[in-house]
Amino acid sequence: MNTMSLSKESIEKLQELKDKFPDRRTAILPALHVVYDQFGYVGDEQLKEAAEVVELPYVELAENASFYTMFPKKPVGKYFIQVCTNLSCALLGADSLVDYLLEKLNVKLGEITPDGLFTVVTVECLGSCGSAPMMQVNDEYHENLTRERVDELLEEFRREGTKKGGPPS
Amino acid sequence: MPEKILFKYIDEPGQDTIKVYMKNGGYTALPKVLKEYTPDQVTDIVKESGLRGRGGAGFPAGVKWSFVPKDSPKPKYLLINADESEPGTFKDRQLLERDPHQLIEGSIIAAYAVQAHTGFIYIRGEFGYGAKQLLRALSEAEEKNFLGKNILGSGYDLTIHLHRGGGAYICGEETALMESIEGRRGLSRVRPPYPAIVGLYGCPTVINNVETLSNVPHIINKGAEWFASMGTRKSTGTKIFSLSGQVKRPGNYELPMGISLRELIYEYGGGIFEDRELKAVIPGGSSTPILTPDKLDVKLDFESVVEAGSMLGSAGVIVMDETTCMVNVAWRLTRFYQHESCGKCTPCREGTYWMLKILERIENGKGESGDVELLLDICNYIEGYTVCPLGDAAVPAVRSTIEHFQEEYDYHIRNKTCMVKGKPVFK
Ligand SMILES: Cc1cc2nc3c(=O)[nH]c(=O)nc-3n(C[C@H](O)[C@H](O)[C@H](O)COP(=O)(O)O)c2cc1C
Ligand code: SF4
Numbered sequence: 370m371n372t373m374s375l376s377k378e379s380i381e382k383l384q385e386l387k388d389k390f391p392d393r394r395t396a397i398l399p400a401l402h403v404v405y406d407q408f409g410y411v412g413d414e415q416l417k418e419a420a421e422v423v424e425l426p427y428v429e430l431a432e433n434a435s436f437y438t439m440f441p442k443k444p445v446g447k448y449f450i451q452v453c454t455n456l457s458c459a460l461l462g463a464d465s466l467v468d469y470l471l472e473k474l475n476v477k478l479g480e481i482t483p484d485g486l487f488t489v490v491t492v493e494c495l496g497s498c499g500s501a502p503m504m505q506v507n508d509e510y511h512e513n514l515t516r517e518r519v520d521e522l523l524e525e526f527r528r529e530g531t532k533k534g535g536p537p538s
Numbered sequence: 539m540p541e542k543i544l545f546k547y548i549d550e551p552g553q554d555t556i557k558v559y560m561k562n563g564g565y566t567a568l569p570k571v572l573k574e575y576t577p578d579q580v581t582d583i584v585k586e587s588g589l590r591g592r593g594g595a596g597f598p599a600g601v602k603w604s605f606v607p608k609d610s611p612k613p614k615y616l617l618i619n620a621d622e623s624e625p626g627t628f629k630d631r632q633l634l635e636r637d638p639h640q641l642i643e644g645s646i647i648a649a650y651a652v653q654a655h656t657g658f659i660y661i662r663g664e665f666g667y668g669a670k671q672l673l674r675a676l677s678e679a680e681e682k683n684f685l686g687k688n689i690l691g692s693g694y695d696l697t698i699h700l701h702r703g704g705g706a707y708i709c710g711e712e713t714a715l716m717e718s719i720e721g722r723r724g725l726s727r728v729r730p731p732y733p734a735i736v737g738l739y740g741c742p743t744v745i746n747n748v749e750t751l752s753n754v755p756h757i758i759n760k761g762a763e764w765f766a767s768m769g770t771r772k773s774t775g776t777k778i779f780s781l782s783g784q785v786k787r788p789g790n791y792e793l794p795m796g797i798s799l800r801e802l803i804y805e806y807g808g809g810i811f812e813d814r815e816l817k818a819v820i821p822g823g824s825s826t827p828i829l830t831p832d833k834l835d836v837k838l839d840f841e842s843v844v845e846a847g848s849m850l851g852s853a854g855v856i857v858m859d860e861t862t863c864m865v866n867v868a869w870r871l872t873r874f875y876q877h878e879s880c881g882k883c884t885p886c887r888e889g890t891y892w893m894l895k896i897l898e899r900i901e902n903g904k905g906e907s908g909d910v911e912l913l914l915d916i917c918n919y920i921e922g923y924t925v926c927p928l929g930d931a932a933v934p935a936v937r938s939t940i941e942h943f944q945e946e947y948d949y950h951i952r953n954k955t956c957m958v959k960g961k962p963v964f965k
């Protein structure tokens with residue numbers, strides 16, 4: 370199977386969206402989510418395909434995709450680590466958490482580790498300020514982080530991520 | 539412990555399922571409404587309760603509903619604002635993850651009151667777990683015919699869609715949220731016209747916050763008077779305070795409106811992290827001016843916080859201790875607003891960008907004399923001159939830190955380093 374193409378499941382989801390709302394354009398943001406769920410990023414090729422299925426101009430999907438920061442436009446590591454560095458998290462050491470991750474993974478902000486497993490980025494408040502510091506990895510929140518917990522998590526991801534098939538992205 | 543309304547069952551396992559929700563008295567308000575009340579009567583009850591919007595502005599919910607024209611031939615819409623992205627605020631997430639049916643029941647009642655047949659829950663994109671919880675809860679409610687066609691034989695129809703955002707703070711602003719659902723970039727609209735007249739798809743629309751709507755079933759069940767007996771005269775009911783930052787026990791606390799800031803931080807929050815000294819508090823999310831410790835006795839209700847020089851906003855209370863550099867706080871929050879500005883109007887787009895540049899250079903030891911005055915000047919040119927309130931929201935972080943801690947700015951500029959020693963570290 371061509372891994373760059375929409376899966377049968379994604380196409381079905383997109384078809385369902387097409388006529389679900391009072392106005393077809395309302396399907397755009399949900400369509401971006403379908404693409405993101407399958408690929409872990411939202412690239413031009415995928416958008417073109419999705420646009421055909423929902424029968425909307427590609428530019429309208431692209432215009433929306435460029436506005437929303439949640440969707441990476443290029444591939445990222447299998448584990449996409451987003452660390453909140455807004456105020457409440459920063460007050461409990463979020464900046465040093467970022468440094469710690471970058472040092473441990475030996476990678477720069479936004480880059481993919483050579484094994485393809487990790488990308489670390491900083492993000493704004495994720496609505497988890499009472500459990501700071503925290504990070505989101507793919508779809509999951511990890512809260513009240515300590516060095517020990519981060520070490521454990523990274524090890525877990527490495528173990529799971531190098532298994533055949535890997536994690537769902 | 540004061541009476542809890544919204545959080546009464548929040549820690550009970552299974553409260554997120556329809557079975558446990560109903561065992562605990564859920565979905566009794568909805569049949570009552572459909573059988574006994576006209577839409578206008580529902581609106582009147584909510585008006586009498588004094589319930590005010592919990593999304594930041596504190597506008598009376600029942601009054602908002604009554605603005606929807608009754609004679610309009612156009613369809614009406616209800617929007618449920620679950621975009622929660624104001625830094626320091628994390629209450630809606632807990633409500634929708636742990637007690638989604640409370641929100642759904644309140645939303646159905648609100649939709650009935652304004653006679654909307656379609657609703658959208660706009661949930662912030664990052665809340666993946668919350669979205670799953672709501673999707674499941676919505677289908678449970680459909681199975682029981684609390685949603686869908688001819689609800690409980692009343693002849694009233696309602697569909698609620700779950701719509702996931704894409705990580706843009708501005709889409710929590712009501713008109714940007716509508717643009718976003720309409721499949722356009724989230725740029726705020728100029729008002730008037732107001733959403734109650736021209737909202738989603740150009741139709742009359744009501745938009746309310748998650749916490750606001752979650753209160754509605756309880757008001758129906760126990761009455762407007764009961765609700766109004768809690769809190770203060772003008773700020774009725776309870777409020778969920780999101781307590782975060784350098785405090786021993788951060789978390790969400792549901793307390794009567796009008797509780798003092800001191801009680802919240804010291805009794806419920808257990809006091810300051812590592813027993814340090816308190817330096818400043820943001821009482822209502824990152825958009826509200828900081829308060830200094832001499833204001834600890836302020837009552838947390840809409841009116842009193844304004845009197846003390848700030849705003850209750852979304853009630854995200856951020857606690858900062860003596861080790862916090864106020865220039866750094868201003869820089870960090872300005873970075874946020876600059877990043878989230880939708881770019882539609884110049885004062886906000888350029889103003890936040892310019893302020894960020896100045897704060898960055900002060901932070902990096904390259905500040906110049908006159909920078910503080912320049913920052914205040916830019917604040918004056920943003921506030922009141924923007925299309926939506928995001929521009930105004932970017933001002934307090936800068937202006938209020940200068941107002942209370944100008945010596946830290948001056949020190950930074952003169953000595954090219956921070957006046958406060960030690961940075962927070964995670965261990
Ligand atoms: C920049 C900006 C962001 C906002 N974000 C939210 C939000 O995430 N959630 C919310 O309920 N209201 C938010 N609001 C307020 C909404 O515009 C609107 O007033 C609110 O949803 C109305 O509901 P309520 O009356 O029940 O409070 C925001 C406002 C602005 C200006
Ligand atoms: S104030 Fe800022 S966010 Fe609001 S419309 Fe203007 S540029 Fe956009």
Ligand code: FES
Nearest residue numbers: 453458495497498
């Ligand atoms: S400040 Fe980090 S989650 Fe809110």
